Structure formats: C-alpha cells, structure tokens
Amino acid sequence: MSAVLKSVTDARSKKSQDDDTSAGPDKKFRQRVLILSSRGVTYRHRHLLQDLAALLPHGRKDAKLDTKSQLHHLNELADLYNCNNILFFEARKREDLYLWLSKPPNGPTVKFHVHNLHTMDELHFPGNCLKGSRPILSFDASFDASPHLAVIKELMVHSFGVPKGARKSKPFVDHVMSFTVADGKIWIRVYQICEAETTSKSKDAEDATAVEKSSSSKKVPRSQTEISLLEIGPRLVLTPIIIQEGSFGGPIIYENKEYVSPNVLRAEYRNRRAQKFNQRTAAKVGREIKKKALRLDRHRVGGGSGKDWEELQAGLKDLFQDE
Amino acid sequence: MGKAKLRQILAAEKGKVQYLEKQKKLQKEARKRKRKHAEAEEDDDMEVEDMDVNGANGEDENDWEDESESDDERVIDTSKLDDSDSDSEDEDDDDEDEDEEDDSEVQPKGILKASKPTPVANGEDDDEDEEEDDEEDDDIPLSEISEGDNDPDADIIPRQKLTINNHPALLAARASIALPITASTPFAVHHTVTTTSPVAIKDVHDDLTRELAFYTQALDAARRGRELLLSEGAPFTRPTDYFAEMVKSEEHMGRIKERMKEDAARKQASADAKRQRDLKKFGKAVQVAKLQERQKEKREMLDKISLLKRKRAGADLGDENEGDPFDIAIEKATKDTTRRRGDHAPNAKRQRKNEKFGFGGRKKFAKSGDALSSGDMSGFSAKGMKRNSFGGGGGKKKPAPRLGKSKRQARR
Numbered sequence: 001m002s003a004v005l006k007s008v009t010d011a012r013s014k015k016s017q018d019d020d021t022s023a024g025p026d027k028k029f030r031q032r033v034l035i036l037s038s039r040g041v042t043y044r045h046r047h048l049l050q051d052l053a054a055l056l057p058h059g060r061k062d063a064k065l066d067t068k069s070q071l072h073h074l075n076e077l078a079d080l081y082n083c084n085n086i087l088f089f090e091a092r093k094r095e096d097l098y099l100w101l102s103k104p105p106n107g108p109t110v111k112f113h114v115h116n117l118h119t120m121d122e123l124h125f126p127g128n129c130l131k132g133s134r135p136i137l138s139f140d141a142s143f144d145a146s147p148h149l150a151v152i153k154e155l156m157v158h159s160f161g162v163p164k165g166a167r168k169s170k171p172f173v174d175h176v177m178s179f180t181v182a183d184g185k186i187w188i189r190v191y192q193i194c195e196a197e198t199t200s201k202s203k204d205a206e207d208a209t210a211v212e213k214s215s216s217s218k219k220v221p222r223s224q225t226e227i228s229l230l231e232i233g234p235r236l237v238l239t240p241i242i243i244q245e246g247s248f249g250g251p252i253i254y255e256n257k258e259y260v261s262p263n264v265l266r267a268e269y270r271n272r273r274a275q276k277f278n279q280r281t282a283a284k285v286g287r288e289i290k291k292k293a294l295r296l297d298r299h300r301v302g303g304g305s306g307k308d309w310e311e312l313q314a315g316l317k318d319l320f321q322d323e
Numbered sequence: 324m325g326k327a328k329l330r331q332i333l334a335a336e337k338g339k340v341q342y343l344e345k346q347k348k349l350q351k352e353a354r355k356r357k358r359k360h361a362e363a364e365e366d367d368d369m370e371v372e373d374m375d376v377n378g379a380n381g382e383d384e385n386d387w388e389d390e391s392e393s394d395d396e397r398v399i400d401t402s403k404l405d406d407s408d409s410d411s412e413d414e415d416d417d418d419e420d421e422d423e424e425d426d427s428e429v430q431p432k433g434i435l436k437a438s439k440p441t442p443v444a445n446g447e448d449d450d451e452d453e454e455e456d457d458e459e460d461d462d463i464p465l466s467e468i469s470e471g472d473n474d475p476d477a478d479i480i481p482r483q484k485l486t487i488n489n490h491p492a493l494l495a496a497r498a499s500i501a502l503p504i505t506a507s508t509p510f511a512v513h514h515t516v517t518t519t520s521p522v523a524i525k526d527v528h529d530d531l532t533r534e535l536a537f538y539t540q541a542l543d544a545a546r547r548g549r550e551l552l553l554s555e556g557a558p559f560t561r562p563t564d565y566f567a568e569m570v571k572s573e574e575h576m577g578r579i580k581e582r583m584k585e586d587a588a589r590k591q592a593s594a595d596a597k598r599q600r601d602l603k604k605f606g607k608a609v610q611v612a613k614l615q616e617r618q619k620e621k622r623e624m625l626d627k628i629s630l631l632k633r634k635r636a637g638a639d640l641g642d643e644n645e646g647d648p649f650d651i652a653i654e655k656a657t658k659d660t661t662r663r664r665g666d667h668a669p670n671a672k673r674q675r676k677n678e679k680f681g682f683g684g685r686k687k688f689a690k691s692g693d694a695l696s697s698g699d700m701s702g703f704s705a706k707g708m709k710r711n712s713f714g715g716g717g718g719k720k721k722p723a724p725r726l727g728k729s730k731r732q733a734r735r
Contacts, residue, residue: 028502029512054570108496120571124579130561131568136514138544142521147493154497157515164512172561173514173552178541183527189534191541193549195560227549229542232570242487245496253492 031163034078036062037089045097047119049089051234055177055190056160057132057168059087068092071100071248078104085159086247089114096262099238101155104247110152112186112238113259120233127192127230129175134162135190138178148243148254149181175232184258186238191229198226290319510551516544 035053037045041064053061060081067073068090078086088100097117102109137160143153160177162169173193180187243254294316504513524536552559571579669677726734 051570103500107500108493121575124582126579126583128569128571128576131570133561134514136516136544136548138541139515139517140522140540141518144517145521147490147497148488151493151497154501157502157513158500161514170561170567171558172565173548173559174561176541176545176548178537178544180522180524180537180540182522182524182533182536187533187537189537189541191538191545193545227542227545229538229545243493243496245492251492252487253489253496255487257486 029163031058031085031158031161031166032081032083033059033085033087033159034062034074034081034083035059035087036074036077037064038068038091039064039066040094041089041091041097042094044117044119044122045089045091047121048097048114048117048234048236051120052087054131055135055175056162058162058166074100074102075104075247085155087159093263098241100248101152101159102247103155103158107247108151108155108253109244109247109249110155111241111244113241113262114236114238116235116237118233118235123231123233123235125231125233127175127190127232129192129232130170130172132162132166132168133170133172133174134164134166135160135175135177136173136193137161138176140180140182142181143179148240151243151254152186152240153179176229184239184256186240188234188236188238190232190234192232194228194230195225196228197224294319509555509557510548511555511557514548516547518543 033056035049035056037049041049049061053059060083062077062081065071065074065077065088071088074086074088078084084104086100086102086104088102090098090100092098097114099112099114100109101112137157139153139156143149156179176191176193178187178189178191180189239259240254240256241259242252242256244250245253294312502513504515518540522536522540524533527533549559569576668674725731
C-alpha cells in the first residue's frame with residue numbers, strides 16, 4: 001500500500017518539478033548535512049553546534065564522534081544517514097575548534113580553524129527568525145577570485161543553503177547569511193530581514209488594496225516597504241587551513257601558508273615569558289657571584305684600615321655601574 | 324658501485340635519508356682525524372692507548388695516518404656501503420655507530436695495503452660518483468634536514484612551510500561538486516547572492532567599520548533576493564497570522580528583552596545622574612543669587628510699605644498731597660530714605676552753615692545718642708528682657724555651652 005502511495009506521490013512531485021525545471025538538476029540541489037562534533041568540546045562549541053543545527057533544517061545532528069585520527073569513518077556515517085555533506089567540529093585541547101566541511105563520498109574537504117566564536121546565547125541580539133526558513137546566502141565577490149575560495153564557497157552553498165522543499169523548511173524568507181572574506185579569513189554573520197512599511201500610506205492605501213485584490217498576492221507593493229536587518233547570531237570567523245581532494249582523505253591540494261597554529265602561538269608566548277624569567281634569574285645569579293667574590297675580599301681586609309675599605313667600596317660602585 | 328646505488332635506492336624506499344647519515348659520518352671522521360693528527364705529533368704511545376680504548380683497530384693505526392685524503396673518503400664510502408642497513412637502524416646511538424665504523428674500516432684498509440696503485444684510481448672514480456650522488460641529494464629541502472638533525476646545539480633552521488596551491492586540482496574539485504546554477508535557474512532554487520565587487524574593509528580590527536561592511540553586504544543581498552523572489556512569484560514575507568517555532572525560544576527572547584530594558588534603564592539613570600552632577604556644580608551659585616534677590620525684593624517691599632504708611636499718616640494730618648497720584652508719593656518717599664536720622668529738616672542756622680561750609684558738618688557726635696534715639700523703644704520688648712535675664716522665669720533656652728578650644732579657634 002505504501003509503495004503504491006509512494007509511486008503516486010513520486011509521479012506527482014515529478015510532474016510538478018517538470019513544470020519549472022527538469023528533474024535532473026533538482027536532484028543535484030538536494031542536500032543533507034551531517035552535523036556532529038568530536039569529543040572534548042566545550043559548552044560554547046556545543047552551543048554553536050546547536051545554533052547551526054537550528055538554522056539548518058536539512059541537517060542531521062549526530063552523537064559526538066569518538067575518534068580524532070580516523071576521520072574517514074565519517075564517510076560511512078554520512079552514507080548511513082543518507083547525507084551528502086558533513087559539518088564536523090573537531091575540538092582540541094578543550095580550547096581550539098576546527099571545522100571540517102566535506103562532501104562525501106569523494107568530494108573535497110576543507111579544514112578551518114574557528115575563532116572569534118560567539119554563540120546566539122551569549123550575544124543577546126534582538127533578531128529572530130523562523131526555525132527552518134530558507135536563508136539568502138550572501139557571498140563576497142572575492143570568493144570567486146581564487147580557486148580555493150571558490151571551492152569553499154561551493155561547499156558552503158551546499159551545506160548552509162537550505163534546499164528548496166527540504167523536509168522541515170518553511171516557505172518564507174526571513175534571514176540572510178553573509179560570508180565575507182577579509183584578512184584571509186571568512187567571516188560569517190546571520191541577520192534577520194525586517195520589513196517595515198513606510199508611513200506614506202494615506203495616498204497609496206486605496207491603490208494598494210486594489211493591487212492586492214487584483215494580483216491576489218499578499219505582498220505590499222515594493223515601493224512601500226523598507227528593509228532593515230537585525231543580527232541574530234552566531235558569529236564566527238573561519239581560517240582555511242587545508243583543502244583535501246577526497247573526503248577526509250586524499251592529497252592536499254591547498255594549504256594556507258599564513259595559517260599559524262594556536263599551539264605555536266601559545267608556545268611562542270610561553271617561551272617569551274620563560275626567556276624573560278631566565279634572563280632575570282641569570283642576572284640574579286651573576287650578581288650573587290660578584291657579591292660573594294667581593295665579600296671574600298672584604299673578609300680579607302677584615303674591616304681594617306679605612307683606606308682599603310674605601311678602595312673596595314669604590315670598586316664595588318664601578319662594578320655595579322657597569323652592570 | 325652498482326650495488327651501492329641499489330642500496331641507496333633501497334634505503335630511500337625505506338624512507339631513510341642516507342645523505343644525513345653520510346654527513347654525520349663525514350663529520351665524525353673529520354673529528355677523529357683531526358684528533359689523531361694532533362696526537363700523532365705529540366706522542367705515539369698515547370695514540371695507541373687511545374685507540375685501544377676506542378675500538379679494536381689499534382694495529383692499523385700508523386697506516387691510517389699515512390693515507391691520503393682521497394683514500395680516506397673512499398674508506399668512508401665503503402664503510403657506509405657495508406653497514407648502511409645497521410646504521411639506519413640505530414641512528415641515534417653514537418657509541419655503537421663508532422664501533423661499527425671502526426670495524427668496517429679495518430677491512431678496506433687491508434685491501435688498500437695489498438694493492439695500492441689500482442685502488443687509488445678506483446677511489447677517484449668513486450669520488451666522482453659520490454659527488455654526483457651528493458648533487459642529487461642536495462635537492463632535499465632544508466626543512467627535512469633540520470627535521471632529521473638530532474643535535475640540540477645546532478642552530479635551529481626555521482622550518483618554512485611549502486605552499487600547496489594546486490589550481491587545476493582545486494578547479495577540478497569544484498567542478499565535480501558544482502551545482503548547475505545558470506542564469507536561467509530560478510533564484511528560489513539556490514538563494515545565493517554574490518556581491519558585484521569585493522567587499523573592502525580598511526581595518527579589520529576596527530569593529531564598527533567591519534560590521535558595517537558586513538551589514539551593508541547582507542542588506543544588499545536581502546534587497547536583491549527579495550526583488551528576485553517577488554518577481555518570480557515566490558513567497559517572501561511571513562504573514563502576520565503565520566505562527567511557527569522560531570530559532571530563539573520565547574524564554575530566550577524574554578531574556579533578551581529584559582536585558583534591553585535594563586540597558587535602557589541604565590542609560591536613562593546615567594543620563595539623569597550626569598544632569599544632576601552638572602546642576603550641583605552650579606546649584607550653589609544659583610541658590611545664593613536667588614536668596615539675595617529674594618531678600619532684596621523683600622526689603623524694597625517693606626520700605627515702600629512703611630513709607631506709604633508714613634505718607635498716609637502725613638496726608639491725614641494735612642491734606643497737601645491729596646491731589647498727587649499714588650505713585651509720585653512713593654517715589655518721593657523712597658528719595659527720602661537716604662537720610663539716617665529723623666526726617667526733620669535742619670534748622671535755619673544749620674542751613675546757613677551748610678551753605679557756607681558745605682554739607683556734612685561735624686562728625687564728632689554723630690554716633691552719640693540724642694533725645695530721639697533714647698526715646699526710641701522699638702528695640703525693647705518685655706519678652707526679650709525675660710529671656711535674656713539670668714535665672715529669669717522664662718529661661719526656656721539655655722545659652723549654648725562653651726565650645727572646645729579647637730572649635731573656638733577655628734571660628735576665629
């Protein structure tokens with residue numbers, strides 16, 4: 001029975017699709033995203049994951065992945081859940097977050113370092129939007145300037161753009177997701193679209209109602225609405241690190257030279273501080289030694305005749321001035 | 324030599340960089356040679372002892388010294404050939420390495436001794452080959468050498484990242500996953516807007532300009548998307564009676580609203596406080612001025628009233644001023660207030676004297692009492708007398724107790 005129903009509905013949907021576009025490309029637009037994180041994420045990372053999952057109705061949230069070294073298991077997982085995109089958050093040392101954006105089974109994979117991360121919860125922005133409404137994706141033109149950014153853009157369109165007719169999606173559009181390249185990083189912002197009617201209503205009111213009646217669309221005429229944006233959150237900045245040819249495997253076809261690992265930064269910071277300390281202690285020891293040597297001299301003099309003592313004092317003074 | 328190459332290839336396949344080992348060995352040999360030369364010049368016996376300690380080849384010592392440099396190098400080469408495998412296995416252990424070298428050096432020296440003229444030529448050939456090999460090996464990037472170097476004291480060579488940016492591969496990867504978006508594809512299918520020109524942000528670290536750039540980009544996208552969707556007849560605006568779950572829950576929005584209210588209240592409070600502070604700064608001066616003004620007004624009013632009263636009294640006695648309007652009388656009265664003592668005009672004699680000597684007259688008894696002042700009882704009241712008298716019946720208020728010395732001095 002269900003099979004019959006399915007066949008009927010399939011035929012219907014196919015017919016409806018044939019009206020505007022052919023079925024082939026539409027199938028290509030069908031996206032499903034597997035959203036998951038590794039173990040060892042902090043609460044902020046988890047909240048970010050939740051926020052993104054709320055914004056992506058075509059996403060499938062899964063339990064934390066146990067491994068950080070064998071990421072190729074993700075391909076099987078995606079296959080299991082019938083997903084053709086993976087959004088994998090990898091947390092390291094409970095502070096660094098990396099985002100893997102992949103296109104299983106054989107598409108490219110991009111690894112990002114996530115920083116300047118702020119979740120919806122902590123941002124207190126007044127914007128809000130429907131859960132499951134489709135966003136307008138706004139891309140910076142510099143995404144098309146270099147091939148690696150073009151690949152990243154394509155992957156982002158796939159995973160962040162909610163496909164038409166996705167299962168839990170709503171038919172209205174009320175938010176924008178903007179992706180901007182600045183300083184070699186990708187900045188992501190989410191805004192709500194606020195439509196406000198302008199006050200010049202008295203004159204056009206009758207016309208508007210007439211238009212509404214005639215065109216049966218519930219839209220107010222375009223000239224009358226003013227669009228403004230309210231930020232919703234979350235905010236994050238992604239630094240691309242590598243692009244792999246395969247999905248969680250294969251040769252590396254792009255590597256960001258400018259990327260510096262947070263580990264290196266931390267180590268450098270610590271080393272600098274250690275150096276300071278070492279210098280200070282070395283100086284201290286050196287001074288001790290000098291003092292000791294001089295004290296021996298003093299013993300030999302034994303606080304005897306004043307002349308010797310003065311000479312010693314003068315020598316001491318010179319010594320420390322040199323320092 | 325063919326065998327040597329084969330071994331090299333094998334080693335390379337194993338992932339070992341033979342060049343490194345060779346270099347290490349060369350260094351070691353050089354060090355040893357130097358030391359030996361020095362010792363040879365000093366004392367032969369010492370040398371022997373030293374070698375005994377070092378390894379098994381004490382007998383070959385003297386021959387070893389006589390050999391030419393090219394021979395030495397040959398020796399090194401062969402030794403490397405003989406135990407390249409073992410060396411690769413224990414790179415780190417220096418002592419073992421030395422022993423093995425010593426062992427290996429024994430054999431070729433024997434050969435050299437036996438047939439001296441021919442091997443020299445061979446050695447030269449070998450040298451050439453070696454050089455070729457070296458050239459081949461030189462292609463290894465610096466970074467890899469620095470990796471393999473275990474000497475902690477050696478200068479740290481900064482490891483430079485090799486850039487990978489494989490354009491064709493990237494383009495291919497993109498092409499393999501690209502969505503078939505063409506100009507004819509309806510916007511409702513893909514919902515993507517790309518700006519016409521790259522977004523330029525002057526200073527990324529300046530929050531305001533950066534966020535503004537993002538905002539304008541998103542706003543443009545929203546406008547364009549809206550236009551396109553409306554032109555395609557796709558739904559855009561959510562009807563007011565369409566309710567559905569939102570991304571942020573009611574509770575969350577409530578929290579946000581509360582926070583906004585709090586913020587507004589805080590702003591208001593701070594503005595109020597600021598105004599108050601400003602007022603306080605000038606308030607004192609304003610207050611003093613106001614008080615003074617009020618007192619002045621009061622005084623003037625009282626004066627006028629008293630004068631009026633007096634005038635009235637005068638009018639009752641003799642009606643000279645009856646015809647005059649009210650105001651003029653007041654004016655005249657106010658003019659007269661400048662005189663201190665009584666209103667009576669000076670006598671004729673005085674007037675003559677005034678004319679003669681000028682106004683003012685003598686000042687000598689100006690402050691002494693006269694009939695009029697002694698007759699003035701306005702300052703007297705029975706109540707007042709009672710209050711001020713010691714042990715008087717009234718005595719409600721005690722005189723203020725004498726203050727402490729410091730207070731009294733401060734008051735002065």
